[in-house]
Amino acid sequence: MALNGKIAVVTGAVMGIGKAVTELLLQNGAKVALLDVNRIAGESLMETLKKQYGQERTLLLNCNVESDEQIKAALQKTADTFGGIDILCNNAGIMNESTWERMVSINLMGVIRVTYVALEHMSKLAGGRGGVIVNTASLAGLGPLLNCPVYTATKHGVIGFTRAMADASTASGYGIRVNALCPSFVQTDLFTNVLSILRQSSHLAAATHQMIEKFGVLNVSEVADALLELVTDDTKNGEALIVVPNERNYITFPSILK
Numbered sequence: 001m002a003l004n005g006k007i008a009v010v011t012g013a014v015m016g017i018g019k020a021v022t023e024l025l026l027q028n029g030a031k032v033a034l035l036d037v038n039r040i041a042g043e044s045l046m047e048t049l050k051k052q053y054g055q056e057r058t059l060l061l062n063c064n065v066e067s068d069e070q071i072k073a074a075l076q077k078t079a080d081t082f083g084g085i086d087i088l089c090n091n092a093g094i095m096n097e098s099t100w101e102r103m104v105s106i107n108l109m110g111v112i113r114v115t116y117v118a119l120e121h122m123s124k125l126a127g128g129r130g131g132v133i134v135n136t137a138s139l140a141g142l143g144p145l146l147n148c149p150v151y152t153a154t155k156h157g158v159i160g161f162t163r164a165m166a167d168a169s170t171a172s173g174y175g176i177r178v179n180a181l182c183p184s185f186v187q188t189d190l191f192t193n194v195l196s197i198l199r200q201s202s203h204l205a206a207a208t209h210q211m212i213e214k215f216g217v218l219n220v221s222e223v224a225d226a227l228l229e230l231v232t233d234d235t236k237n238g239e240a241l242i243v244v245p246n247e248r249n250y251i252t253f254p255s256i257l258k
């Protein structure tokens with residue numbers, strides 16, 4: 001998929017990975033609707049983006065992915081403003097085991113909610129143009145992070161949902177590719193905040209720090225570049241792309257599961 005003129009929706013767009021994804025999509029000629037709950041950071045980012053990319057290529061929408069009503073309004077506003085939706089980046093997510101039910105509602109259910117509403121705009125069966133959906137999972141979606149079992153479950157769920165939706169799209173003729181992005185640790189507020197929480201539960205902190213040593217820490221640009229590959233490579237559907245520093249690999253799932 002060539003990005004010039006394409007219309008993208010990014011959730012969790014104003015900080016961290018989502019901000020880097022938004023900027024990379026704009027650099028490649030797309031229009032971007034930024035969906036987020038952080039108004040202050042969003043308004044500050046929009047000032048920068050409008051100066052760099054003009055007034056017409058970005059749209060900031062206050063949207064909590066826990067709210068079906070807000071999601072429907074945001075995607076309708078995007079379609080009305082830009083003329084449709086070609087790309088969806090389900091990126092919004094949190095890491096807080098002490099509010100695990102909210103984390104499930106955002107990390108997994110949020111991906112499901114936004115995907116289902118986006119199908120009404122993107123699917124060729126609904127009069128859409130087709131397109132691509134990339135869900136930000138995690139390396140913790142492929143293997144356990146012992147200090148955050150519920151987070152691990154949400155990311156495993158994102159990958160399962162992604163692969164099932166990819167198969168459903170192919171079988172149904174939606175014309176939509178659906179892929180998962182699985183970064184290791186990334187230098188963002190989410191990562192920094194978790195490290196500070198971990199200090200309070202030292203019995204697991206050591207093991208987590210060993211994993212950080214093992215997998216390394218990515219910068220957000222490396223993650224955004226990997227997402228761009230999933231968006232632009234029309235051969236990718238139902239894939240899970242692992243991203244670690246200086247390396248990217250597509251996971252091969254057991255053939256019995258294909």
Ligand SMILES: NC(=O)c1ccc[n+]([C@@H]2O[C@H](COP(=O)([O-])OP(=O)(O)OC[C@H]3O[C@@H](n4cnc5c(N)ncnc54)[C@H](O)[C@@H]3O)[C@@H](O)[C@H]2O)c1
Binds near residue numbers: 092185
């Ligand atoms: N940082 C990492 O180590 C890492 C690694 C792998 C995957 N991930 C995943 O990447 C995604 C982005 O994480 P990040 O590290 O950039 O985090 P971040 O905290 O830097 O940014 C997350 C963004 O999502 C927004 N957000 C949070 N809850 C929301 C909601 N209910 N509705 C809408 N927006 C909401 C926040 O306001 C923020 O702008 C998450 O899904 C996370 O699980 C992060």
Ligand SMILES: CCCCC[C@H](O)/C=C/C=C\C=C\C=C\[C@@H](O)[C@@H](O)CCCC(=O)O
Binds near residue numbers: 095183
């Ligand atoms: C503590 C910060 C939370 C960040 C969450 C974010 O999604 C990042 C996750 C990054 C890496 C996850 C790694 C999971 C690894 C498991 O699959 C397991 O294989 C680890 C085994 C480690 C070892 O000792 O070999």
